[in-house]
Amino acid sequence: MKIIKDIRDKIRPHFDKGARFGRFYRAWEAFDTFLFVPEKTTSQGSHIRDAVDMKRTMVYVIIALIPPLLFGIWNTGYQYYQAVGIDPAMLEAFSFGLIRVLPIIIVSYASGLAIEFLFAVVRDKEVNEGFLVTGMLVVLILPATVPLWMVAVANIFAVIIGKEIFGGTGMNIVNPALLSRAFILFGYPAYLSGEVYTYTRLQEGHQLVDGYSGVTPLSLVAEGKTEALPSDLSMFIGNMPGVIGETSFAAIMLGGLFLAITGVASWRIIISVFAGGIFMSWLFNIIALNEYMMIPIHQHLLLGAFAFGAVYMATDPVTAAQTRQGKYIYGFLIGVLTILIRVVNPGFPGGVMLAILMMNVFAPLIDYYVVEANIRRRMKRLKKANIIANESKP
Amino acid sequence: MSTNAEISKEPLFSYKNKKLITNPIGKDNPITIQVLGICSILAVTVQLKPSLVLAISVVAVMGLANVIISLLRKTIPQRIRIIVQLTVIASLVIIVDQVLKAYMYDVSRQLSIFVGLIITNCIIMGRLEGYALYNKAWPSFLDGIGNASGYAAILIVVGAVREFFGSGTLMNVQIIPDALYAIGYENNGFFILPPMALITVGIIIWIQRSRDKELIDAS
Numbered sequence: 001m002k003i004i005k006d007i008r009d010k011i012r013p014h015f016d017k018g019a020r021f022g023r024f025y026r027a028w029e030a031f032d033t034f035l036f037v038p039e040k041t042t043s044q045g046s047h048i049r050d051a052v053d054m055k056r057t058m059v060y061v062i063i064a065l066i067p068p069l070l071f072g073i074w075n076t077g078y079q080y081y082q083a084v085g086i087d088p089a090m091l092e093a094f095s096f097g098l099i100r101v102l103p104i105i106i107v108s109y110a111s112g113l114a115i116e117f118l119f120a121v122v123r124d125k126e127v128n129e130g131f132l133v134t135g136m137l138v139v140l141i142l143p144a145t146v147p148l149w150m151v152a153v154a155n156i157f158a159v160i161i162g163k164e165i166f167g168g169t170g171m172n173i174v175n176p177a178l179l180s181r182a183f184i185l186f187g188y189p190a191y192l193s194g195e196v197y198t199y200t201r202l203q204e205g206h207q208l209v210d211g212y213s214g215v216t217p218l219s220l221v222a223e224g225k226t227e228a229l230p231s232d233l234s235m236f237i238g239n240m241p242g243v244i245g246e247t248s249f250a251a252i253m254l255g256g257l258f259l260a261i262t263g264v265a266s267w268r269i270i271i272s273v274f275a276g277g278i279f280m281s282w283l284f285n286i287i288a289l290n291e292y293m294m295i296p297i298h299q300h301l302l303l304g305a306f307a308f309g310a311v312y313m314a315t316d317p318v319t320a321a322q323t324r325q326g327k328y329i330y331g332f333l334i335g336v337l338t339i340l341i342r343v344v345n346p347g348f349p350g351g352v353m354l355a356i357l358m359m360n361v362f363a364p365l366i367d368y369y370v371v372e373a374n375i376r377r378r379m380k381r382l383k384k385a386n387i388i389a390n391e392s393k394p
Numbered sequence: 395m396s397t398n399a400e401i402s403k404e405p406l407f408s409y410k411n412k413k414l415i416t417n418p419i420g421k422d423n424p425i426t427i428q429v430l431g432i433c434s435i436l437a438v439t440v441q442l443k444p445s446l447v448l449a450i451s452v453v454a455v456m457g458l459a460n461v462i463i464s465l466l467r468k469t470i471p472q473r474i475r476i477i478v479q480l481t482v483i484a485s486l487v488i489i490v491d492q493v494l495k496a497y498m499y500d501v502s503r504q505l506s507i508f509v510g511l512i513i514t515n516c517i518i519m520g521r522l523e524g525y526a527l528y529n530k531a532w533p534s535f536l537d538g539i540g541n542a543s544g545y546a547a548i549l550i551v552v553g554a555v556r557e558f559f560g561s562g563t564l565m566n567v568q569i570i571p572d573a574l575y576a577i578g579y580e581n582n583g584f585f586i587l588p589p590m591a592l593i594t595v596g597i598i599i600w601i602q603r604s605r606d607k608e609l610i611d612a613s
Binding site (some may be wrong): 147149150153161165183186187188189 | 578579580582583584585587593596600
């Protein structure tokens with residue numbers, strides 16, 4: 001540790017204002033604070049600070065993303081070997097998946113962070129770590145087959161249009177990771193159609209199993225083939241075709257539990273998203289006009305990215321509702337909209353992304369009315385108290 | 395009469411008159427600064443050709459409408475001025491529509507209702523109300539051409555950007571080489587959807603304001 005600090009102290013002066021690399025001070029600072037706690041102390045006002053600052057919060061989210069990521073890497077390999085009819089060893093599947101997923105992670109981080117650093121240097125503001133989370137989330141909501149350049153283009157678009165235009169981390173209206181995915185969905189729909197998620201560029205000596213389709217369960221349902229769905233247990237564990245990080249309900253819940261206990265993600269939002277989903281699928285069960293509406297409630301929650309969206313996307317502290325009641329309304333509506341889009345809209349099989357993006361936009365409005373309602377309630381209470389006080393006067 | 399003589403001595407392209415044309419293209423652009431005429435920007439800019447045709451049509455209609463209203467300005471009763479303006483614009487739009495139908499039938503079909511909707515383009519009415527009703531024919535003409543060019547410039551830029559990224563072509567001529575497609579490049583379908591027109595206009599506004607700090611409003 002001492003050695004690193006010595007090196008750091010030696011390089012440090014070069015990045016001071018007016019020194020040779022003074023222009024890149026912000027870039028230096030980002031790495032510096034990544035390794036060391038900032039030396040700045042407050043000169044006035046409150047001196048007590050929580051050790052969990054923004055950087056630490058981001059790290060917590062990254063830790064929570066590890067279970068779905070590891071599972072996703074394994075599943076990418078497993079699905080490939082399934083497609084060629086081989087029963088792979090654990091490590092074999094994992095290493096195959098790693099070769100496919102790692103480049104996506106690298107490209108995602110490189111493209112997003114490049115833009116982030118560029119804006120930090122040009123605008124002379126701190127580099128924010130938001131992208132460490134966003135970059136990982138982007139990977140987890142894309143299929144392993146997505147072309148790398150598409151990931152880069154989508155990320156650059158999402159960081160500039162979704163975040164920097166509004167003033168950087170903390171000012172964005174919609175979730176940048178979802179915006180990145182939406183960009184690919186609308187720009188290159190063929191790559192997110194739910195039928196091309198398994199890696200099928202075959203290795204030498206491998207051959208596709210006859211009649212292999214590799215369609216995701218959600219697309220199966222959308223085509224009306226509900227009987228072809230995998231078993232509930234396999235949907236819970238997640239060894240089915242799908243986007244890298246979303247298939248395993250179990251792994252997502254593990255991360256979600258960690259986030260909820262540490263308080264990084266709001267458990268109110270997670271619970272209410274599920275409540276909304278359960279309510280809407282129950283309603284469809286009652287209406288039951290077609291095959292899709294009759295899917296049991298628990299399968300709706302296991303299918304597609306529902307759990308992933310509820311745990312990692314809807315709880316984004318910047319774009320979610322801020323007030324307590326607002327969080328319940330916001331989450332509930334996400335759940336309702338997700339199932340609604342899924343079942344009623346024939347265009348896209350998945351609904352959770354569009355539902356969250358939509359509610360992101362409405363979150364400030366929900367907050368506004370919650371605050372207004374609170375003010376009205378308290379005004380009424382005040383009036384009542386005044387009346388009582390006046391009456392009790394002699 | 396002396397004042398009239400002085401004005402008539404003013405050169406055709408005096409500083410003031412030149413400003414009438416250059417201002418609306420830059421600092422006082424009807425789209426990026428006044429945010430008018432957004433609907434047609436969203437609707438017709440999927441490709442460059444219809445954008446170009448609509449841009450030229452608007453320039454023609456606006457220049458002529460301004461001149462006509464300016465010449466009539468002393469005879470138009472205040473109370474019915476809007477209806478007179480509308481009649482003038484509508485007649486000009488019908489002429490443009492007929493010309494398009496006669497000579498560029500495919501583009502006319504592509505533009506469909508948006509040629510007719512030039513009538514409702516707020517920029518035209520705004521300039522008639524705000525300028526042509528109170529000024530002489532020549533400056534009015536320049537003002538009309540200037541504002542229409544400001545509108546046209548943005549329309550053409552957005553059309554070019556959207557066609558280039560959305561279809562890989564410009565004026566229906568393929569620009570992006572086949573070699574690029576061969577290594578995996580794809581056209582972006584998002585650019586064909588209306589939201590991208592809005593985002594492109596937004597980016598133009600962003601660039602314009604960050605280059606000219608005067609334009610940034612305090613709020």
